[in-house]
């Protein structure tokens with residue numbers, strides 16, 4: 001037998017492993033994800049027609065739409081593996097007025113429920129478009145192979161979620177997002193999409209108003225690379241991690257795309273509108289889906305009272321999230337909760353649903369309560385409390401039909417964007433619907449732009465930006481003293497939960513702004529005690545914190561300026577809605593350390609603002 005040196009043997013091993021990993025994708029994807037990744041690793045800058053950042057539902061749907069146009073070079077970049085994101089955690093369902101479960105439903109009703117749910121801050125033209133396109137988007141997913149639960153007659157089943165008049169949420173048990181995301185991933189592989197996985201976006205590069213591309217770090221090699229692009233679709237998800245330990249969001253929801261857009265002058269809209277989901281597990285903030293209440297679960301206080309009858313007598317537990325979260329917090333404050341401090345809670349009681357229904361319709365939820373709280377939903381009530389869940393605010397989109405932003409060639413879609421479909425409060429099931437409806441239009445918008453516009457970006461500016469990141473890496477990783485990233489992050493999260501949480505006031509918000517300004521200062525000289533290049537997650541966390549701190553500042557600042565209560569934004573010192581002054585979007589821009597705030601009127605086409613009653 002021929003002798004093989006240890007070095008050659010190892011090389012073969014690596015190559016064989018690489019082929020094994022890449023094989024399924026190579027077979028399905030002509031452009032070959034693996035080769036493309038290797039090319040980037042070698043440092044050769046590529047020019048993509050459409051570069052999508054983020055592989056949640058919105059990024060996948062956008063990439064798929066662009067990728068179907070075979071002559072375009074499309075890539076999907078994500079800092080995780082492509083099938084991990086907030087989307088894959090979505091449990092309850094995805095809305096569309098299909099009228100399967102209830103023939104009385106209509107596009108009109110879906111639009112109205114969404115406008116009312118938004119506390120009239122949603123833009124009604126965008127909402128109407130959304131409600132019109134949602135049924136078609138659901139049918140497309142069905143066609144692509146999403147395994148939706150079915151009714152006896154074979155049509156997609158639909159369940160009721162909070163704030164909706166009719167049952168209009170299609171679902172796959174309580175794992176709807178996971179099933180949708182995996183299906184979209186398969187379709188992307190089949191349709192020409194290059195996967196740049198475990199690549200972290202560091203910066204969007206725009207010179208003289210012209211898009212050049214992005215700078216990103218390939219986590220595999222640790223290389224910081226310029227990537228040229230005719231168009232960039234930012235689809236990086238929300239900023240729930242500003243509340244770090246009390247959120248349902250994945251660790252990736254750090255507002256990176258929003259940070260990148262702010263840096264090139266694209267404003268953020270309505271950042272103060274942060275949703276608190278009513279049913280986070282008391283100890284961890286992990287989500288128990290609204291599906292639990294959709295299937296008939298009760299909310300009870302320590303006296304066993306179904307307290308929602310005092311807050312939303314018609315809708316009861318299926319009131320909108322803002323109202324139910326505020327009701328839970330009031331029960332706790334007024335002594336009708338159980339437990340102490342951060343662990344104070346009320347109960348979600350599913351026992352009356354019976355074992356069979358819980359196991360069939362809510363299996364994941366039962367498991368989560370068992371794993372994180374040690375409570376079996378079949379025999380025990382589950383302690384729950386509000387937890388940060390969704391970012392209604394985000395990158396200011398100027399044309400909802402293409403998801404274009406103010407900078408030509410830059411598009412934004414999904415939770416990182418603000419179109420604004422959800423206004424001051426999102427309804428359950430409307431986010432998954434938003435990401436697939438507008439993901440498609442963002443993909444089309446970017447593809448059309450790439451077709452009609454030659455690349456005009458400055459490659460030198462792109463290279464320079466990459467060099468600056470190299471220098472920054474060297475500087476922060478060689479520093480030996482200063483605050484650590486986790487220490488600053490934990491204090492940011494504590495400030496956000498205590499001062500910019502479910503109930504807000506001038507004193508607390510002013511305190512938050514002061515605290516965050518101090519943390520921003522501390523961040524400038526913080527340390528990253530890891531000089532290695534390969535999978536340097538400490539550096540990754542440093543970059544994420546650099547995006548979160550300015551965003552935290554904006555949330556607090558915008559909440560302070562909005563002297564009214566609307567949707568998820570509740571001011572104890574201004575408990576009423578003020579349409580005369582604040583039926584407007586907050587628009588925040590950032591220039592270095594300077595933040596400026598203006599307002600823009602809401603698009604009102606069909607429904608005049610009126611008092612919300614449930």
Ligand SMILES: Cc1cc2nc3c(=O)[nH]c(=O)nc-3n(C[C@H](O)[C@H](O)[C@H](O)COP(=O)(O)OP(=O)(O)OC[C@H]3O[C@@H](n4cnc5c(N)ncnc54)[C@H](O)[C@@H]3O)c2cc1C
Pocket residue numbers: 053054055056057058059077078079080082084085086087088089090091092093094095176177199200201202235236237238248249250252253256257287289389390413414415416428429430431432433435
């Ligand atoms: C636990 C949970 C349950 C939910 N249940 C429902 C539900 O039942 N129905 C519903 O409608 N909505 C639900 N939602 C909300 C919904 O899932 C999300 O709003 C939606 O999926 C967001 O999709 P997205 O594509 O915008 O972002 P995400 O799915 O968050 O994807 C963001 C992507 O961007 C990538 N990324 C981020 N930063 C970078 C960077 N710097 N570089 C490269 N890549 C980056 C991430 O890796 C990820 O791939 C739920 C959310 C959670 C957390």
